[in-house]
Amino acid sequence: MAEFVSRISVVCFAASYLVALLCEISRLLFRSGIRGAVMIGFAAAGLIAHTLFLVWRAANEPAVPLSSAYDWYLLAAWLLAGGSLWLTVANPRTPIGLFMLPMVLGLIGAAQVSSRSPFPQSPATQVWGAIHGSFNLAASVAVAFGAIAGMMWLIQAGRLARKQAPIQGFRMPSLEKLARFTGRSLDIAAWAAAAGFVSGLVLNAVNRRQGLLETIPWTDPVVLRMGLVVAWLLAAAILVRTTARRAEGPRTAAMLSLVSLGVLTLSILWGLFGPTRHGVPPRAVVVESHS
Amino acid sequence: MTLAFVGGSHHTVPMALRERLAFSADQAAEALRRFRERFPGREAVLLSTCNRVEFYAAGEHDAVPPATGQIVDFLAECRGIDAAILKPVLAGESDDAVARHLFSVASGLDSMVLGEPQIVAQVKQAWSLAQENNTAGPLTSEMFQAALRTAKRVTSETAIGRERLSIPSIAVADFARGVFERFDDKRVLLIGAGKMAGETLRYLREAGARDVVIVNRSAARAEDLAGRLGVRAARFSDLADELTRADLVVSTTGATEPVVTPELYCGIESRRGGRPLVVLDLAMPRDFDPRIGSRPGVWLYSIDDLGAACNANRKARQRELPAAVAIIEEETRRFMGDLHHRSSAPVIEQLRAGWTETGDVELERLFRRLPTLDDAARREIRQAFERYAAKLIHRPLASLRSESHSGPPHGLLDALRRLFDLKD
Numbered sequence: 001m002a003e004f005v006s007r008i009s010v011v012c013f014a015a016s017y018l019v020a021l022l023c024e025i026s027r028l029l030f031r032s033g034i035r036g037a038v039m040i041g042f043a044a045a046g047l048i049a050h051t052l053f054l055v056w057r058a059a060n061e062p063a064v065p066l067s068s069a070y071d072w073y074l075l076a077a078w079l080l081a082g083g084s085l086w087l088t089v090a091n092p093r094t095p096i097g098l099f100m101l102p103m104v105l106g107l108i109g110a111a112q113v114s115s116r117s118p119f120p121q122s123p124a125t126q127v128w129g130a131i132h133g134s135f136n137l138a139a140s141v142a143v144a145f146g147a148i149a150g151m152m153w154l155i156q157a158g159r160l161a162r163k164q165a166p167i168q169g170f171r172m173p174s175l176e177k178l179a180r181f182t183g184r185s186l187d188i189a190a191w192a193a194a195a196g197f198v199s200g201l202v203l204n205a206v207n208r209r210q211g212l213l214e215t216i217p218w219t220d221p222v223v224l225r226m227g228l229v230v231a232w233l234l235a236a237a238i239l240v241r242t243t244a245r246r247a248e249g250p251r252t253a254a255m256l257s258l259v260s261l262g263v264l265t266l267s268i269l270w271g272l273f274g275p276t277r278h279g280v281p282p283r284a285v286v287v288e289s290h291s
Numbered sequence: 292m293t294l295a296f297v298g299g300s301h302h303t304v305p306m307a308l309r310e311r312l313a314f315s316a317d318q319a320a321e322a323l324r325r326f327r328e329r330f331p332g333r334e335a336v337l338l339s340t341c342n343r344v345e346f347y348a349a350g351e352h353d354a355v356p357p358a359t360g361q362i363v364d365f366l367a368e369c370r371g372i373d374a375a376i377l378k379p380v381l382a383g384e385s386d387d388a389v390a391r392h393l394f395s396v397a398s399g400l401d402s403m404v405l406g407e408p409q410i411v412a413q414v415k416q417a418w419s420l421a422q423e424n425n426t427a428g429p430l431t432s433e434m435f436q437a438a439l440r441t442a443k444r445v446t447s448e449t450a451i452g453r454e455r456l457s458i459p460s461i462a463v464a465d466f467a468r469g470v471f472e473r474f475d476d477k478r479v480l481l482i483g484a485g486k487m488a489g490e491t492l493r494y495l496r497e498a499g500a501r502d503v504v505i506v507n508r509s510a511a512r513a514e515d516l517a518g519r520l521g522v523r524a525a526r527f528s529d530l531a532d533e534l535t536r537a538d539l540v541v542s543t544t545g546a547t548e549p550v551v552t553p554e555l556y557c558g559i560e561s562r563r564g565g566r567p568l569v570v571l572d573l574a575m576p577r578d579f580d581p582r583i584g585s586r587p588g589v590w591l592y593s594i595d596d597l598g599a600a601c602n603a604n605r606k607a608r609q610r611e612l613p614a615a616v617a618i619i620e621e622e623t624r625r626f627m628g629d630l631h632h633r634s635s636a637p638v639i640e641q642l643r644a645g646w647t648e649t650g651d652v653e654l655e656r657l658f659r660r661l662p663t664l665d666d667a668a669r670r671e672i673r674q675a676f677e678r679y680a681a682k683l684i685h686r687p688l689a690s691l692r693s694e695s696h697s698g699p700p701h702g703l704l705d706a707l708r709r710l711f712d713l714k715d
Contacts, residue, residue, distance in 0.1 A: 163596040247588025
């Protein structure tokens with residue numbers, strides 16, 4: 001069993017998700033009685049392989065979830081894949097996977113080009129590091145869910161405005177449900193991102209007090225971009241709340257959720273390819289203590 | 292001939308005559324009992340709906356089903372109608388055409404509304420009635436089971452019955468449900484009392500709507516309608532207030548000018564608190580000025596908009612027709628193949644019995660010559676003989692089954708009888 005699990009690679013679950021996505025796309029082209037079962041089968045197989053892969057890494061390598069950028073992206077992809085499967089089973093006539101699986105594959109792709117080096121840890125900073133990573137993860141996943149709901153809202157509203165009957169196999173949830181989901185996702189994303197940012201500051205302060213950092217890196221590009229993302233998400237959440245009792249409110253929320261995903265994507269790309277000291281061991285002592 | 296059919300539907304029989312020809316459940320049961328007495332040994336199923344009356348008969352060997360003329364006379368006698376009136380409008384079919392027709396009927400392909408699903412239940416009821424009255428037998432049971440299987444395949448493998456075709460059902464299921472997740476917390480406002488109001492309200496209630504208010508220019512008529520529909524009545528002068536509180540409006544007045552103008556709507560818009568408003572304007576001419584549809588949060592659908600969606604759905608059903616016909620053809624071929632294969636059963640049985648008998652005689656002879664064989668060895672030898680016989684008979688059986696797809700395999704059966712000296 002252990003040997004079998006050790007042979008699971010990223011390609012295994014990425015390929016399963018890709019087949020599930022192709023099944024979703026084929027909904028638009030032709031009807032099939034067994035497609036739903038095939039799609040759920042591949043998505044479930046991918047999720048099981050993905051879970052086993054993460055568990056194996058946590059058990060056999062110094063790579064518990066969130067311990068490196070690589071693991072962080074894979075965990076975010078796992079959460080989205082799980083959400084996608086759950087929503088697909090609960091709403092079989094809605095093409096949830098068509099929206100969520102590309103994000104899952106995108107995050108797996110981001111993991112492949114991100115650093116696998118563990119974030120610096122010491123007993124004192126481990127807790128704050130986990131809190132910081134968890135809040136950022138929650139914020140990112142909430143932004144993704146919100147953007148998908150927002151995109152669906154715009155598609156559904158476009159269909160209703162054009163006065164067209166729903167396309168076979170492409171039935172969207174109601175505007176009421178989507179608007180509620182979008183608003184809540186943006187709320188969660190804003191508060192989680194703010195908590196993630198604050199916990200990051202605390203983490204830096206702890207590092208400094210322990211002599212692991214000379215100064216808090218306020219001007220580090222990652223700190224700046226995270227600050228911008230938090231500011232944007234808070235502003236978006238406030239805007240959604242203030243327009244909630246206006247007729248344009250749901251459309252505004254849908255647009256803001258999509259822009260939030262764009263802001264987050266840019267931030268991730270910046271993190272992947274831009275200069276940063278984020279996650280780099282501040283001093284040799286930390287590396288030693290970790291190793 | 293093994294299967295026979297006589298019947299007429301909305302395609303050929305005028306409504307007045309259909310009404311006279313239609314059978315109630317009791318009348319159908321009585322007709323089946325009478326058929327059993329008059330044509331013993333034959334099977335029969337009577338399908339009577341508001342759009343069709345069809346009589347299916349079946350029989351084999353010395354109990355072949357009655358001829359078309361006899362069935363027409365029988366139906367005429369049962370309903371007290373001159374047979375001469377029925378003969379020009381009732382059609383008769385035999386064998387594979389009967390199966391093909393029944394499969395089309397059960398799949399909704401012969402219905403007034405293409406793909407309508409209620410007919411499956413009616414076909415099932417007709418078959419149950421025949422079973423209760425002992426006129427269903429192996430042939431009709433096999434045919435009706437195949438018909439229900441075909442209908443299921445058509446439903447699951449094509450989209451022929453999936454799209455809605457009535458304006459109220461489309462209005463609620465495809466548009467109102469696209470905006471609202473639930474209706475039990477929504478206020479529904481009926482303006483006027485056109486004929487589509489009641490049906491739309493029925494769909495809304497099925498969707499969960501509870502809070503319904505009706506306004507009409509005539510307060511007395513509003514009260515009367517409210518009583519009949521089980522809703523609350525409000526004064527027409529309160530229309531603006533009711534519009535403010537409403538989430539969904541169904542408007543069906545006979546007014547010649549818009550009842551709700553942009554000025555009226557803009558006057559209440561700010562008081563609605565941004566809640567979306569779905570308007571199903573089923574009146575002709577329209578009750579809502581179309582400019583209201585461009586206001587934020589308003590989803591306005593006129594009868595023309597909904598009619599266009601209806602037509603699109605109708606066309607979508609038509610596009611599925613070739614796929615449904617292909618399924619019916621496939622199932623008809625399969626059913627007729629099985630039916631023809633049944634006719635070879637006595638010959639196969641005789642063949643098998645003859646070989647078994649010869650095998651048993653030879654085995655007994657062998658065991659007498661080899662008395663030292665123990666029980667296990669005897670069992671092994673007996674099984675080897677049985678396997679050998681089964682393998683020998685397999686090829687003739689496969690040839691018979693293959694030949695059955697293109698009709699009764701008379702030639703092969705005759706050859707087998709002559710080759711193996713089998714009796715008829």
